[in-house]
Amino acid sequence: MSNESMHEETYSVAANPVYHINHPLYVLFAGESQTKPQHAVGPKIYDYYLLHYIEQGKGVFRSEQHVYELGAGSCFLIHPGKLVSYASDSYDPWRYRWIAFSGSQAQLTAEESGLGSNQPVLTNIHKDIIPTAMASIRDAFFTKKESSDMASLGYLYLILSEARDILSGQIRPTGTESQVLRAVTQVIHYMSAQYAHPVSIEHMCESLGYNRAYLSRIFKKETSLTPITYLLKLRIDKSRQLLRERPELSIEQVAASVGITDALYYSRQFKRLCGQSPSAYRISLSKPTPS
Incomplete structure:
Protein backbone atom coordinates (compact mmCIF):
# COMPACT_ATOMS: atom_id res chain seq x y z
CA MET A 1 0.00 0.00 0.00
CA SER A 2 1.40 3.42 -0.97
CA ASN A 3 2.01 6.09 1.61
CA GLU A 4 -0.58 8.36 -0.06
CA SER A 5 -3.28 5.70 0.17
CA MET A 6 -2.51 5.33 3.89
CA HIS A 7 -3.22 9.05 4.29
CA GLU A 8 -6.17 9.70 2.00
CA GLU A 9 -6.78 13.43 1.68
CA THR A 10 -9.91 14.89 3.27
CA TYR A 11 -11.08 18.49 3.43
CA SER A 12 -14.03 20.16 5.13
CA VAL A 13 -14.70 23.86 5.72
CA ALA A 14 -17.66 25.95 6.91
CA ALA A 15 -17.99 29.73 6.57
CA ASN A 16 -19.54 32.21 8.97
CA PRO A 17 -23.13 32.80 7.76
CA VAL A 18 -22.90 36.43 8.92
CA TYR A 19 -20.94 38.84 6.72
CA HIS A 20 -18.93 41.44 8.63
CA ILE A 21 -17.67 44.88 7.64
CA ASN A 22 -15.61 47.00 10.05
CA HIS A 23 -16.28 44.79 13.07
CA PRO A 24 -13.63 44.69 15.80
CA LEU A 25 -13.26 40.89 15.78
CA TYR A 26 -14.95 38.03 13.95
CA VAL A 27 -14.33 34.51 12.66
CA LEU A 28 -14.39 34.04 8.89
CA PHE A 29 -14.40 30.26 8.53
CA ALA A 30 -13.28 27.01 10.17
CA GLY A 31 -12.23 23.68 8.75
CA GLU A 32 -10.28 20.47 9.07
CA SER A 33 -8.17 18.37 6.74
CA GLN A 34 -6.10 15.22 6.47
CA THR A 35 -3.32 16.32 4.15
CA LYS A 36 -1.45 14.20 1.63
CA PRO A 37 2.26 13.52 2.05
CA GLN A 38 4.29 16.61 1.07
CA HIS A 39 1.15 18.73 0.88
CA ALA A 40 2.53 22.27 0.61
CA VAL A 41 1.11 25.80 0.76
CA GLY A 42 3.04 28.94 -0.23
CA PRO A 43 5.17 30.90 0.01
CA LYS A 44 2.22 33.31 0.10
CA ILE A 45 0.56 35.99 2.22
CA TYR A 46 -2.93 36.14 3.69
CA ASP A 47 -5.06 39.16 4.54
CA TYR A 48 -6.48 37.56 7.70
CA TYR A 49 -5.24 35.57 10.70
CA LEU A 50 -5.16 31.81 10.17
CA LEU A 51 -4.64 29.50 13.15
CA HIS A 52 -3.81 25.81 12.62
CA TYR A 53 -3.93 23.10 15.27
CA ILE A 54 -2.10 19.87 14.40
CA GLU A 55 -3.94 16.75 15.57
CA GLN A 56 -1.66 14.14 13.96
CA GLY A 57 1.44 13.93 11.81
CA LYS A 58 4.49 16.09 11.24
CA GLY A 59 5.48 18.99 9.03
CA VAL A 60 7.29 22.30 8.70
CA PHE A 61 6.01 25.86 9.09
CA ARG A 62 8.17 28.70 7.75
CA SER A 63 7.66 32.30 8.80
CA GLU A 64 9.72 35.25 7.57
CA GLN A 65 12.16 34.78 10.46
CA HIS A 66 12.13 31.11 11.48
CA VAL A 67 11.56 27.50 10.45
CA TYR A 68 9.51 25.34 12.85
CA GLU A 69 9.22 21.55 12.76
CA LEU A 70 5.83 20.83 14.29
CA GLY A 71 3.96 17.70 15.31
CA ALA A 72 0.76 16.70 17.06
CA GLY A 73 -0.32 19.06 19.83
CA SER A 74 1.11 22.19 18.20
CA CYS A 75 -0.44 25.38 16.82
CA PHE A 76 0.86 27.95 14.38
CA LEU A 77 -0.73 31.33 13.75
CA ILE A 78 -0.27 32.98 10.36
CA HIS A 79 -0.39 36.78 10.59
CA PRO A 80 -1.81 38.86 7.71
CA GLY A 81 0.71 40.39 5.34
CA LYS A 82 3.49 37.97 6.38
CA LEU A 83 5.11 35.71 3.79
CA VAL A 84 4.72 32.12 5.00
CA SER A 85 4.77 28.54 3.76
CA TYR A 86 3.98 25.21 5.35
CA ALA A 87 4.27 21.60 4.24
CA SER A 88 3.35 18.16 5.53
CA ASP A 89 5.87 15.41 6.12
CA SER A 90 6.54 12.87 3.35
CA TYR A 91 5.70 9.87 5.54
CA ASP A 92 3.55 11.19 8.38
CA PRO A 93 1.55 14.13 6.97
CA TRP A 94 -0.45 16.53 9.07
CA ARG A 95 -4.05 16.19 10.05
CA TYR A 96 -5.07 19.61 11.29
CA ARG A 97 -7.91 21.98 12.08
CA TRP A 98 -7.92 25.67 11.29
CA ILE A 99 -9.86 28.87 11.88
CA ALA A 100 -9.53 32.26 10.19
CA PHE A 101 -10.33 35.51 11.96
CA SER A 102 -10.05 39.22 11.28
CA GLY A 103 -11.22 42.65 12.44
CA SER A 104 -9.80 45.93 13.70
CA GLN A 105 -9.00 44.35 17.10
CA ALA A 106 -7.59 41.10 15.70
CA GLN A 107 -3.94 42.14 15.96
CA LEU A 108 -4.27 43.33 19.55
CA THR A 109 -6.17 40.16 20.51
CA ALA A 110 -3.55 37.93 18.89
CA GLU A 111 -0.72 39.80 20.61
CA GLU A 112 -2.48 39.59 23.98
CA SER A 113 -2.80 35.82 23.57
CA GLY A 114 0.98 35.57 23.27
CA LEU A 115 0.87 34.42 19.65
CA GLY A 116 2.44 37.58 18.26
CA SER A 117 4.35 37.81 15.00
CA ASN A 118 7.57 37.04 16.89
CA GLN A 119 6.05 34.01 18.64
CA PRO A 120 3.52 32.49 16.20
CA VAL A 121 3.93 28.90 17.44
CA LEU A 122 2.52 27.07 20.45
CA THR A 123 3.70 23.54 21.35
CA ASN A 124 3.01 20.87 23.97
CA ILE A 125 -0.74 21.40 24.12
CA HIS A 126 -1.88 18.57 26.38
CA LYS A 127 -5.54 19.50 26.88
CA ASP A 128 -8.23 19.31 24.19
CA ILE A 129 -9.72 22.78 24.80
CA ILE A 130 -8.27 24.31 21.61
CA PRO A 131 -9.16 21.53 19.11
CA THR A 132 -12.60 21.07 20.67
CA ALA A 133 -13.36 24.79 20.41
CA MET A 134 -12.16 24.85 16.78
CA ALA A 135 -14.39 21.88 15.94
CA SER A 136 -17.30 23.62 17.68
CA ILE A 137 -16.87 26.70 15.48
CA ARG A 138 -17.00 24.57 12.32
CA ASP A 139 -20.04 22.64 13.57
CA ALA A 140 -21.81 25.88 14.51
CA PHE A 141 -21.19 27.37 11.05
CA PHE A 142 -22.59 24.25 9.40
CA THR A 143 -25.95 24.98 11.06
CA LYS A 144 -26.14 28.25 9.04
CA LYS A 145 -27.76 29.96 12.01
CA GLU A 146 -26.90 33.62 12.51
CA SER A 147 -26.40 32.88 16.21
CA SER A 148 -23.34 30.80 15.26
CA ASP A 149 -21.52 34.08 14.57
CA MET A 150 -21.72 35.07 18.23
CA ALA A 151 -20.89 31.53 19.35
CA SER A 152 -17.78 31.48 17.16
CA LEU A 153 -16.48 34.64 18.80
CA GLY A 154 -16.87 33.05 22.23
CA TYR A 155 -14.97 29.97 21.07
CA LEU A 156 -12.24 32.16 19.55
CA TYR A 157 -11.70 33.94 22.86
CA LEU A 158 -11.61 30.55 24.60
CA ILE A 159 -8.92 29.34 22.17
CA LEU A 160 -6.75 32.42 22.55
CA SER A 161 -7.14 32.54 26.32
CA GLU A 162 -5.99 28.92 26.50
CA ALA A 163 -2.99 29.81 24.34
CA ARG A 164 -2.18 32.64 26.72
CA ASP A 165 -2.38 30.31 29.73
CA ILE A 166 -0.07 27.78 28.10
CA LEU A 167 2.48 30.37 27.05
CA SER A 168 2.45 32.11 30.44
CA GLY A 169 3.11 28.73 32.02
CA GLN A 170 6.09 28.20 29.76
CA ILE A 171 7.50 31.71 30.34
CA ARG A 172 7.02 32.50 34.01
Missing part, protein backbone atom coordinates in the same frame (compact mmCIF):
# COMPACT_ATOMS: atom_id res chain seq x y z
CA PRO A 173 8.42 35.61 35.69
CA THR A 174 11.84 34.94 37.18
CA GLY A 175 13.17 36.40 40.39
CA THR A 176 11.41 37.65 43.50
CA GLU A 177 11.00 41.17 42.13
CA SER A 178 9.11 39.94 39.04
CA GLN A 179 6.85 37.72 41.14
CA VAL A 180 6.01 40.57 43.51
CA LEU A 181 5.22 42.93 40.64
CA ARG A 182 2.99 40.30 39.03
CA ALA A 183 1.08 39.76 42.29
CA VAL A 184 0.56 43.48 42.90
CA THR A 185 -0.56 44.01 39.30
CA GLN A 186 -3.08 41.17 39.66
CA VAL A 187 -4.53 42.78 42.79
CA ILE A 188 -4.86 46.17 41.10
CA HIS A 189 -6.57 44.63 38.08
CA TYR A 190 -8.90 42.63 40.34
CA MET A 191 -9.94 45.72 42.30
CA SER A 192 -10.34 47.81 39.15
CA ALA A 193 -12.77 45.22 37.77
CA GLN A 194 -14.62 44.42 41.01
CA TYR A 195 -14.79 47.74 42.89
CA ALA A 196 -18.54 48.13 42.22
CA HIS A 197 -19.19 44.84 44.02
CA PRO A 198 -18.81 43.93 47.71
CA VAL A 199 -15.12 43.04 47.42
CA SER A 200 -13.73 41.02 50.31
CA ILE A 201 -9.96 41.06 50.74
CA GLU A 202 -10.18 37.44 51.93
CA HIS A 203 -12.10 36.38 48.83
CA MET A 204 -9.72 38.32 46.60
CA CYS A 205 -6.69 36.60 48.09
CA GLU A 206 -8.40 33.22 47.77
CA SER A 207 -9.37 33.93 44.16
CA LEU A 208 -5.84 34.99 43.22
CA GLY A 209 -4.19 32.23 45.24
CA TYR A 210 -2.20 34.37 47.70
CA ASN A 211 -1.84 34.43 51.46
CA ARG A 212 -3.50 37.56 52.84
CA ALA A 213 -0.63 38.59 55.11
CA TYR A 214 1.92 38.13 52.31
CA LEU A 215 -0.20 40.02 49.79
CA SER A 216 -0.89 42.90 52.16
CA ARG A 217 2.81 43.20 52.96
CA ILE A 218 4.08 43.30 49.37
CA PHE A 219 1.17 45.50 48.22
CA LYS A 220 1.91 48.15 50.83
CA LYS A 221 5.63 48.00 50.06
CA GLU A 222 4.97 48.64 46.34
CA THR A 223 2.11 51.17 46.59
CA SER A 224 2.51 52.65 50.12
CA LEU A 225 -1.13 51.67 50.72
CA THR A 226 -2.86 48.64 52.19
CA PRO A 227 -5.23 46.81 49.80
CA ILE A 228 -8.21 48.09 51.82
CA THR A 229 -7.07 51.72 51.57
CA TYR A 230 -6.27 51.35 47.86
CA LEU A 231 -9.77 49.95 47.25
CA LEU A 232 -11.40 52.81 49.17
CA LYS A 233 -9.41 55.45 47.25
CA LEU A 234 -10.30 53.72 43.99
CA ARG A 235 -14.00 53.82 44.88
CA ILE A 236 -13.86 57.47 45.90
CA ASP A 237 -12.07 58.37 42.64
CA LYS A 238 -14.72 56.52 40.64
CA SER A 239 -17.46 58.28 42.59
CA ARG A 240 -15.94 61.70 41.81
CA GLN A 241 -16.22 60.82 38.14
CA LEU A 242 -19.89 59.91 38.59
CA LEU A 243 -20.56 63.12 40.52
CA ARG A 244 -19.09 65.08 37.61
CA GLU A 245 -20.67 63.15 34.75
CA ARG A 246 -24.02 61.94 36.16
CA PRO A 247 -25.68 64.86 37.98
CA GLU A 248 -29.04 63.07 37.93
CA LEU A 249 -27.78 60.39 40.34
CA SER A 250 -28.40 60.86 44.05
CA ILE A 251 -25.54 60.59 46.55
CA GLU A 252 -26.92 57.19 47.63
CA GLN A 253 -26.98 55.97 44.02
CA VAL A 254 -23.42 57.17 43.43
CA ALA A 255 -22.25 55.38 46.58
CA ALA A 256 -24.00 52.15 45.59
CA SER A 257 -22.54 52.36 42.08
CA VAL A 258 -18.99 52.20 43.47
CA GLY A 259 -19.71 49.34 45.87
CA ILE A 260 -20.47 51.28 49.08
CA THR A 261 -23.90 50.45 50.45
CA ASP A 262 -23.79 52.84 53.45
CA ALA A 263 -24.27 56.38 52.10
CA LEU A 264 -23.30 57.96 55.44
CA TYR A 265 -20.03 56.01 55.53
CA TYR A 266 -19.41 57.00 51.91
CA SER A 267 -19.93 60.70 52.70
CA ARG A 268 -17.58 60.55 55.69
CA GLN A 269 -14.83 58.83 53.69
CA PHE A 270 -15.30 61.19 50.75
CA LYS A 271 -14.90 64.22 53.00
CA ARG A 272 -11.86 62.69 54.72
CA LEU A 273 -10.09 62.07 51.40
CA CYS A 274 -11.34 65.04 49.37
CA GLY A 275 -11.78 67.74 52.02
CA GLN A 276 -15.49 68.28 51.34
CA SER A 277 -18.71 66.30 51.21
CA PRO A 278 -19.97 64.73 47.98
CA SER A 279 -22.79 67.31 47.86
CA ALA A 280 -20.37 70.20 48.31
CA TYR A 281 -18.07 68.74 45.66
CA ARG A 282 -20.96 68.51 43.22
CA ILE A 283 -22.03 72.10 43.95
CA SER A 284 -18.48 73.35 43.42
CA LEU A 285 -18.51 71.85 39.93
CA SER A 286 -21.38 74.11 38.90
CA LYS A 287 -19.73 77.33 40.09
CA PRO A 288 -18.15 79.45 37.35
CA THR A 289 -14.37 79.61 37.32
CA PRO A 290 -13.06 83.11 38.22
CA SER A 291 -11.62 84.88 35.19
Whole structure:
Protein backbone atom coordinates (compact mmCIF):
# COMPACT_ATOMS: atom_id res chain seq x y z
CA MET A 1 0.00 0.00 0.00
CA SER A 2 1.40 3.42 -0.97
CA ASN A 3 2.01 6.09 1.61
CA GLU A 4 -0.58 8.36 -0.06
CA SER A 5 -3.28 5.70 0.17
CA MET A 6 -2.51 5.33 3.89
CA HIS A 7 -3.22 9.05 4.29
CA GLU A 8 -6.17 9.70 2.00
CA GLU A 9 -6.78 13.43 1.68
CA THR A 10 -9.91 14.89 3.27
CA TYR A 11 -11.08 18.49 3.43
CA SER A 12 -14.03 20.16 5.13
CA VAL A 13 -14.70 23.86 5.72
CA ALA A 14 -17.66 25.95 6.91
CA ALA A 15 -17.99 29.73 6.57
CA ASN A 16 -19.54 32.21 8.97
CA PRO A 17 -23.13 32.80 7.76
CA VAL A 18 -22.90 36.43 8.92
CA TYR A 19 -20.94 38.84 6.72
CA HIS A 20 -18.93 41.44 8.63
CA ILE A 21 -17.67 44.88 7.64
CA ASN A 22 -15.61 47.00 10.05
CA HIS A 23 -16.28 44.79 13.07
CA PRO A 24 -13.63 44.69 15.80
CA LEU A 25 -13.26 40.89 15.78
CA TYR A 26 -14.95 38.03 13.95
CA VAL A 27 -14.33 34.51 12.66
CA LEU A 28 -14.39 34.04 8.89
CA PHE A 29 -14.40 30.26 8.53
CA ALA A 30 -13.28 27.01 10.17
CA GLY A 31 -12.23 23.68 8.75
CA GLU A 32 -10.28 20.47 9.07
CA SER A 33 -8.17 18.37 6.74
CA GLN A 34 -6.10 15.22 6.47
CA THR A 35 -3.32 16.32 4.15
CA LYS A 36 -1.45 14.20 1.63
CA PRO A 37 2.26 13.52 2.05
CA GLN A 38 4.29 16.61 1.07
CA HIS A 39 1.15 18.73 0.88
CA ALA A 40 2.53 22.27 0.61
CA VAL A 41 1.11 25.80 0.76
CA GLY A 42 3.04 28.94 -0.23
CA PRO A 43 5.17 30.90 0.01
CA LYS A 44 2.22 33.31 0.10
CA ILE A 45 0.56 35.99 2.22
CA TYR A 46 -2.93 36.14 3.69
CA ASP A 47 -5.06 39.16 4.54
CA TYR A 48 -6.48 37.56 7.70
CA TYR A 49 -5.24 35.57 10.70
CA LEU A 50 -5.16 31.81 10.17
CA LEU A 51 -4.64 29.50 13.15
CA HIS A 52 -3.81 25.81 12.62
CA TYR A 53 -3.93 23.10 15.27
CA ILE A 54 -2.10 19.87 14.40
CA GLU A 55 -3.94 16.75 15.57
CA GLN A 56 -1.66 14.14 13.96
CA GLY A 57 1.44 13.93 11.81
CA LYS A 58 4.49 16.09 11.24
CA GLY A 59 5.48 18.99 9.03
CA VAL A 60 7.29 22.30 8.70
CA PHE A 61 6.01 25.86 9.09
CA ARG A 62 8.17 28.70 7.75
CA SER A 63 7.66 32.30 8.80
CA GLU A 64 9.72 35.25 7.57
CA GLN A 65 12.16 34.78 10.46
CA HIS A 66 12.13 31.11 11.48
CA VAL A 67 11.56 27.50 10.45
CA TYR A 68 9.51 25.34 12.85
CA GLU A 69 9.22 21.55 12.76
CA LEU A 70 5.83 20.83 14.29
CA GLY A 71 3.96 17.70 15.31
CA ALA A 72 0.76 16.70 17.06
CA GLY A 73 -0.32 19.06 19.83
CA SER A 74 1.11 22.19 18.20
CA CYS A 75 -0.44 25.38 16.82
CA PHE A 76 0.86 27.95 14.38
CA LEU A 77 -0.73 31.33 13.75
CA ILE A 78 -0.27 32.98 10.36
CA HIS A 79 -0.39 36.78 10.59
CA PRO A 80 -1.81 38.86 7.71
CA GLY A 81 0.71 40.39 5.34
CA LYS A 82 3.49 37.97 6.38
CA LEU A 83 5.11 35.71 3.79
CA VAL A 84 4.72 32.12 5.00
CA SER A 85 4.77 28.54 3.76
CA TYR A 86 3.98 25.21 5.35
CA ALA A 87 4.27 21.60 4.24
CA SER A 88 3.35 18.16 5.53
CA ASP A 89 5.87 15.41 6.12
CA SER A 90 6.54 12.87 3.35
CA TYR A 91 5.70 9.87 5.54
CA ASP A 92 3.55 11.19 8.38
CA PRO A 93 1.55 14.13 6.97
CA TRP A 94 -0.45 16.53 9.07
CA ARG A 95 -4.05 16.19 10.05
CA TYR A 96 -5.07 19.61 11.29
CA ARG A 97 -7.91 21.98 12.08
CA TRP A 98 -7.92 25.67 11.29
CA ILE A 99 -9.86 28.87 11.88
CA ALA A 100 -9.53 32.26 10.19
CA PHE A 101 -10.33 35.51 11.96
CA SER A 102 -10.05 39.22 11.28
CA GLY A 103 -11.22 42.65 12.44
CA SER A 104 -9.80 45.93 13.70
CA GLN A 105 -9.00 44.35 17.10
CA ALA A 106 -7.59 41.10 15.70
CA GLN A 107 -3.94 42.14 15.96
CA LEU A 108 -4.27 43.33 19.55
CA THR A 109 -6.17 40.16 20.51
CA ALA A 110 -3.55 37.93 18.89
CA GLU A 111 -0.72 39.80 20.61
CA GLU A 112 -2.48 39.59 23.98
CA SER A 113 -2.80 35.82 23.57
CA GLY A 114 0.98 35.57 23.27
CA LEU A 115 0.87 34.42 19.65
CA GLY A 116 2.44 37.58 18.26
CA SER A 117 4.35 37.81 15.00
CA ASN A 118 7.57 37.04 16.89
CA GLN A 119 6.05 34.01 18.64
CA PRO A 120 3.52 32.49 16.20
CA VAL A 121 3.93 28.90 17.44
CA LEU A 122 2.52 27.07 20.45
CA THR A 123 3.70 23.54 21.35
CA ASN A 124 3.01 20.87 23.97
CA ILE A 125 -0.74 21.40 24.12
CA HIS A 126 -1.88 18.57 26.38
CA LYS A 127 -5.54 19.50 26.88
CA ASP A 128 -8.23 19.31 24.19
CA ILE A 129 -9.72 22.78 24.80
CA ILE A 130 -8.27 24.31 21.61
CA PRO A 131 -9.16 21.53 19.11
CA THR A 132 -12.60 21.07 20.67
CA ALA A 133 -13.36 24.79 20.41
CA MET A 134 -12.16 24.85 16.78
CA ALA A 135 -14.39 21.88 15.94
CA SER A 136 -17.30 23.62 17.68
CA ILE A 137 -16.87 26.70 15.48
CA ARG A 138 -17.00 24.57 12.32
CA ASP A 139 -20.04 22.64 13.57
CA ALA A 140 -21.81 25.88 14.51
CA PHE A 141 -21.19 27.37 11.05
CA PHE A 142 -22.59 24.25 9.40
CA THR A 143 -25.95 24.98 11.06
CA LYS A 144 -26.14 28.25 9.04
CA LYS A 145 -27.76 29.96 12.01
CA GLU A 146 -26.90 33.62 12.51
CA SER A 147 -26.40 32.88 16.21
CA SER A 148 -23.34 30.80 15.26
CA ASP A 149 -21.52 34.08 14.57
CA MET A 150 -21.72 35.07 18.23
CA ALA A 151 -20.89 31.53 19.35
CA SER A 152 -17.78 31.48 17.16
CA LEU A 153 -16.48 34.64 18.80
CA GLY A 154 -16.87 33.05 22.23
CA TYR A 155 -14.97 29.97 21.07
CA LEU A 156 -12.24 32.16 19.55
CA TYR A 157 -11.70 33.94 22.86
CA LEU A 158 -11.61 30.55 24.60
CA ILE A 159 -8.92 29.34 22.17
CA LEU A 160 -6.75 32.42 22.55
CA SER A 161 -7.14 32.54 26.32
CA GLU A 162 -5.99 28.92 26.50
CA ALA A 163 -2.99 29.81 24.34
CA ARG A 164 -2.18 32.64 26.72
CA ASP A 165 -2.38 30.31 29.73
CA ILE A 166 -0.07 27.78 28.10
CA LEU A 167 2.48 30.37 27.05
CA SER A 168 2.45 32.11 30.44
CA GLY A 169 3.11 28.73 32.02
CA GLN A 170 6.09 28.20 29.76
CA ILE A 171 7.50 31.71 30.34
CA ARG A 172 7.02 32.50 34.01
CA PRO A 173 8.42 35.61 35.69
CA THR A 174 11.84 34.94 37.18
CA GLY A 175 13.17 36.40 40.39
CA THR A 176 11.41 37.65 43.50
CA GLU A 177 11.00 41.17 42.13
CA SER A 178 9.11 39.94 39.04
CA GLN A 179 6.85 37.72 41.14
CA VAL A 180 6.01 40.57 43.51
CA LEU A 181 5.22 42.93 40.64
CA ARG A 182 2.99 40.30 39.03
CA ALA A 183 1.08 39.76 42.29
CA VAL A 184 0.56 43.48 42.90
CA THR A 185 -0.56 44.01 39.30
CA GLN A 186 -3.08 41.17 39.66
CA VAL A 187 -4.53 42.78 42.79
CA ILE A 188 -4.86 46.17 41.10
CA HIS A 189 -6.57 44.63 38.08
CA TYR A 190 -8.90 42.63 40.34
CA MET A 191 -9.94 45.72 42.30
CA SER A 192 -10.34 47.81 39.15
CA ALA A 193 -12.77 45.22 37.77
CA GLN A 194 -14.62 44.42 41.01
CA TYR A 195 -14.79 47.74 42.89
CA ALA A 196 -18.54 48.13 42.22
CA HIS A 197 -19.19 44.84 44.02
CA PRO A 198 -18.81 43.93 47.71
CA VAL A 199 -15.12 43.04 47.42
CA SER A 200 -13.73 41.02 50.31
CA ILE A 201 -9.96 41.06 50.74
CA GLU A 202 -10.18 37.44 51.93
CA HIS A 203 -12.10 36.38 48.83
CA MET A 204 -9.72 38.32 46.60
CA CYS A 205 -6.69 36.60 48.09
CA GLU A 206 -8.40 33.22 47.77
CA SER A 207 -9.37 33.93 44.16
CA LEU A 208 -5.84 34.99 43.22
CA GLY A 209 -4.19 32.23 45.24
CA TYR A 210 -2.20 34.37 47.70
CA ASN A 211 -1.84 34.43 51.46
CA ARG A 212 -3.50 37.56 52.84
CA ALA A 213 -0.63 38.59 55.11
CA TYR A 214 1.92 38.13 52.31
CA LEU A 215 -0.20 40.02 49.79
CA SER A 216 -0.89 42.90 52.16
CA ARG A 217 2.81 43.20 52.96
CA ILE A 218 4.08 43.30 49.37
CA PHE A 219 1.17 45.50 48.22
CA LYS A 220 1.91 48.15 50.83
CA LYS A 221 5.63 48.00 50.06
CA GLU A 222 4.97 48.64 46.34
CA THR A 223 2.11 51.17 46.59
CA SER A 224 2.51 52.65 50.12
CA LEU A 225 -1.13 51.67 50.72
CA THR A 226 -2.86 48.64 52.19
CA PRO A 227 -5.23 46.81 49.80
CA ILE A 228 -8.21 48.09 51.82
CA THR A 229 -7.07 51.72 51.57
CA TYR A 230 -6.27 51.35 47.86
CA LEU A 231 -9.77 49.95 47.25
CA LEU A 232 -11.40 52.81 49.17
CA LYS A 233 -9.41 55.45 47.25
CA LEU A 234 -10.30 53.72 43.99
CA ARG A 235 -14.00 53.82 44.88
CA ILE A 236 -13.86 57.47 45.90
CA ASP A 237 -12.07 58.37 42.64
CA LYS A 238 -14.72 56.52 40.64
CA SER A 239 -17.46 58.28 42.59
CA ARG A 240 -15.94 61.70 41.81
CA GLN A 241 -16.22 60.82 38.14
CA LEU A 242 -19.89 59.91 38.59
CA LEU A 243 -20.56 63.12 40.52
CA ARG A 244 -19.09 65.08 37.61
CA GLU A 245 -20.67 63.15 34.75
CA ARG A 246 -24.02 61.94 36.16
CA PRO A 247 -25.68 64.86 37.98
CA GLU A 248 -29.04 63.07 37.93
CA LEU A 249 -27.78 60.39 40.34
CA SER A 250 -28.40 60.86 44.05
CA ILE A 251 -25.54 60.59 46.55
CA GLU A 252 -26.92 57.19 47.63
CA GLN A 253 -26.98 55.97 44.02
CA VAL A 254 -23.42 57.17 43.43
CA ALA A 255 -22.25 55.38 46.58
CA ALA A 256 -24.00 52.15 45.59
CA SER A 257 -22.54 52.36 42.08
CA VAL A 258 -18.99 52.20 43.47
CA GLY A 259 -19.71 49.34 45.87
CA ILE A 260 -20.47 51.28 49.08
CA THR A 261 -23.90 50.45 50.45
CA ASP A 262 -23.79 52.84 53.45
CA ALA A 263 -24.27 56.38 52.10
CA LEU A 264 -23.30 57.96 55.44
CA TYR A 265 -20.03 56.01 55.53
CA TYR A 266 -19.41 57.00 51.91
CA SER A 267 -19.93 60.70 52.70
CA ARG A 268 -17.58 60.55 55.69
CA GLN A 269 -14.83 58.83 53.69
CA PHE A 270 -15.30 61.19 50.75
CA LYS A 271 -14.90 64.22 53.00
CA ARG A 272 -11.86 62.69 54.72
CA LEU A 273 -10.09 62.07 51.40
CA CYS A 274 -11.34 65.04 49.37
CA GLY A 275 -11.78 67.74 52.02
CA GLN A 276 -15.49 68.28 51.34
CA SER A 277 -18.71 66.30 51.21
CA PRO A 278 -19.97 64.73 47.98
CA SER A 279 -22.79 67.31 47.86
CA ALA A 280 -20.37 70.20 48.31
CA TYR A 281 -18.07 68.74 45.66
CA ARG A 282 -20.96 68.51 43.22
CA ILE A 283 -22.03 72.10 43.95
CA SER A 284 -18.48 73.35 43.42
CA LEU A 285 -18.51 71.85 39.93
CA SER A 286 -21.38 74.11 38.90
CA LYS A 287 -19.73 77.33 40.09
CA PRO A 288 -18.15 79.45 37.35
CA THR A 289 -14.37 79.61 37.32
CA PRO A 290 -13.06 83.11 38.22
CA SER A 291 -11.62 84.88 35.19
